[in-house]
Amino acid sequence: MNRTFGGPAIYLDRSDINTDEIIPARYLTEVTKDALKPYLLEDLTLDGFDPQGEVLQQAAVIVTRKNFGCGSSREHAPWALEVNGIYTVIAEGYARIFRQNMFNCGMLAIELPAADIDRLFALQQQGAVVIEVDLANQRLTAKGAGPEQSFAFPLTPFDKALVEAGGWVEFADARY
Amino acid sequence: MGQTIAEKIFAAHLRDEPFDGTYVLDLDRVLCHEITTPVAIADLQWREKDRVFDRTKIKAVIDHVTPAKDSKTAIQGKMLRDWAGRHDIPDFFDVGQNGVCHVLFPEKGFIRPGYTVIMGDSHTCTHGAFGAFAAGVGTTDLEVGILKGVCAFRKPASILVNISGQLQDQVVSKDVILHIIHQLGVNGATDRVIEFRGPVVDAMSMDARMTLTNMAIEAGGTSGICLPDQVTVDYLWPFISKEYASKEAALTDFSKWHSDADAEYDRILDIDVTDLAPQVTYDYKPDCVKSAREMQNATVDQIYIGTCTNGRLEDLQQAAAILKGRTLAPGVRGILSPASPKIFREAMEQGIIATFMDAGFCVTNPTCGACLGMSNGVLAPGEACAATSNRNFQGRMGKGGMVYLMSPATAAASGIKGVVTDPRDL
Numbered sequence: 001m002n003r004t005f006g007g008p009a010i011y012l013d014r015s016d017i018n019t020d021e022i023i024p025a026r027y028l029t030e031v032t033k034d035a036l037k038p039y040l041l042e043d044l045t046l047d048g049f050d051p052q053g054e055v056l057q058q059a060a061v062i063v064t065r066k067n068f069g070c071g072s073s074r075e076h077a078p079w080a081l082e083v084n085g086i087y088t089v090i091a092e093g094y095a096r097i098f099r100q101n102m103f104n105c106g107m108l109a110i111e112l113p114a115a116d117i118d119r120l121f122a123l124q125q126q127g128a129v130v131i132e133v134d135l136a137n138q139r140l141t142a143k144g145a146g147p148e149q150s151f152a153f154p155l156t157p158f159d160k161a162l163v164e165a166g167g168w169v170e171f172a173d174a175r176y
Numbered sequence: 177m178g179q180t181i182a183e184k185i186f187a188a189h190l191r192d193e194p195f196d197g198t199y200v201l202d203l204d205r206v207l208c209h210e211i212t213t214p215v216a217i218a219d220l221q222w223r224e225k226d227r228v229f230d231r232t233k234i235k236a237v238i239d240h241v242t243p244a245k246d247s248k249t250a251i252q253g254k255m256l257r258d259w260a261g262r263h264d265i266p267d268f269f270d271v272g273q274n275g276v277c278h279v280l281f282p283e284k285g286f287i288r289p290g291y292t293v294i295m296g297d298s299h300t301c302t303h304g305a306f307g308a309f310a311a312g313v314g315t316t317d318l319e320v321g322i323l324k325g326v327c328a329f330r331k332p333a334s335i336l337v338n339i340s341g342q343l344q345d346q347v348v349s350k351d352v353i354l355h356i357i358h359q360l361g362v363n364g365a366t367d368r369v370i371e372f373r374g375p376v377v378d379a380m381s382m383d384a385r386m387t388l389t390n391m392a393i394e395a396g397g398t399s400g401i402c403l404p405d406q407v408t409v410d411y412l413w414p415f416i417s418k419e420y421a422s423k424e425a426a427l428t429d430f431s432k433w434h435s436d437a438d439a440e441y442d443r444i445l446d447i448d449v450t451d452l453a454p455q456v457t458y459d460y461k462p463d464c465v466k467s468a469r470e471m472q473n474a475t476v477d478q479i480y481i482g483t484c485t486n487g488r489l490e491d492l493q494q495a496a497a498i499l500k501g502r503t504l505a506p507g508v509r510g511i512l513s514p515a516s517p518k519i520f521r522e523a524m525e526q527g528i529i530a531t532f533m534d535a536g537f538c539v540t541n542p543t544c545g546a547c548l549g550m551s552n553g554v555l556a557p558g559e560a561c562a563a564t565s566n567r568n569f570q571g572r573m574g575k576g577g578m579v580y581l582m583s584p585a586t587a588a589a590s591g592i593k594g595v596v597t598d599p600r601d602l
Contacts, residue, residue, distance in 0.1 A: 075314035
């Protein structure tokens with residue numbers, strides 16, 4: 001799958017953002033991914049965050065803190081990101097199911113140490129940040145008002161294989 | 177080096193290790209409900225792979241919104257119903273026979289020690305009470321499970337939680353698990369299996385154990401798990417009596433899954449519950465837990481008793497014992513949803529339903545419903561609910577609503593007083 005990772009970032013400065021906040025249960029009655037598009041992060045209340053705002057509309061990357069995507073297993077959460085063009089999340093940590101769902105959809109859930117996440121947040125203090133993702137070399141570059149910053153990120157061989165295959169269905173169907 | 181129960185189950189089910197540390201397991205059960213399965217079905221159809229790996233290992237139920245509340249939920253139900261029909265899945269449960277998945281499937285004897293179980297539902301960890309490895313997954317994992325009968329996991333590191341001491345009157349497994357989540361934190365068990373052991377677990381019924389394992393995910397756990405013992409054998413006996421010569425033989429067989437004495441754990445947590453009081457959550461995370469007495473100024477508008485955490489017969493009995501001869505405080509709405517038709521019927525036969533109705537409760541059919549704010553008791557902004565469910569996320573039971581998680585007895589006591597109440601203070 002030829003998917004471009006990276007782009008303008010939106011910052012969500014809180015740990016434990018759960019999948020009910022990413023996509024509320026009242027929208028789980030939808031049976032297509034596209035129908036979720038208007039409702040991404042609708043119930044998230046966070047200082048300075050507007051679910052209908054331009055920053056979210058233009059975002060291709062989410063930068064956040066610990067345990068992102070906790071709670072319900074609903075894959076509607078990564079789908080709501082996907083249909084809004086957000087294929088990359090960068091966090092200090094994830095709930096297991098959400099992380100697996102991201103890679104299963106051929107998307108990136110990048111985990112960085114707390115110090116690197118702090119540096120990414122500091123950069124945003126000076127203005128908008130665009131993040132470039134170099135998947136082959138497992139590096140991301142954050143470009144903002146200050147000097148650009150580069151970070152190495154870990155991926156397991158399985159994570160990488162899923163992203164390259166375009167997801168778990170493709171991988172599993174070819175192998176099992 | 178010895179193995180944990182989770183490691184033994186992994187070893188027995190290993191299909192493939194495509195990369196170091198990635199374990200692809202053969203599945204004994206792929207469980208399906210109408211919220212997360214239809215998208216998988218539609219995707220399989222789109223791929224022209226509308227097949228199932230083994231129709232007898234797949235179990236399906238309509239439980240989240242049932243009977244359907246609108247056209248969209250009717251379509252979801254129909255998609256699951258039609259799919260189960262065309263693949264001739266023998267165990268599909270529709271209106272009249274349906275109940276909350278994590279209550280209904282164990283009750284039917286579908287879960288056995290040593291099994292691998294997945295479902296597109298985070299509370300699938302419940303089934304670990306039987307000594308199974310049971311994990312909630314997303315729709316893509318579910319889809320591959322349906323098609324290929326496999327699922328991938330990382331190496332199963334375990335946290336051992338040893339529970340000892342003597343539970344006080346009106347303190348039950350819900351209070352114990354809320355206390356454990358408070359200790360571990362909402363991500364304290366991420367990528368870990370929580371193995372619940374100790375004399376307090378040994379003394380628990382299967383109903384009580386399922387309440388423990390149900391909430392493993394609220395600490396981030398991949399699965400909760402209990403070691404199968406005589407209680408497990410007794411519960412499963414109606415379903416396994418033809419497979420084993422005696423209960424002793426079944427117990428011996430199940431014991432092969434027990435963690436070895438020299439098994440390695442990521443962390444060991446020793447908990448003495450002797451001084452534990454009834455517990456209640458505050459704020460919007462399930463690790464925000466205080467005693468009911470510390471929370472007694474919190475007013476409640478609604479009481480919700482049911483769900484995959486606490487909608488079983490024992491839960492209803494505990495709440496009914498508090499409600500007997502009492503009524504809900506003026507202005508408080510009570511909702512009871514027995515979690516399966518069998519529980520509903522037994523509760524009727526035991527007079528429990530009458531006790532709830534005499535207290536002023538509305539009794540609904542088995543459904544997930546209000547727990548996730550989908551139907552049957554959604555909150556208005558500013559309202560608070562004393563709930564026996566498992567999540568108190570902001571807006572979980574309705575936008576702007578507050579959820580206090582607690583045991584059935586504490587919920588019943590809170591309904592009588594109209595404020596959060598320790599059942600021992602009535």
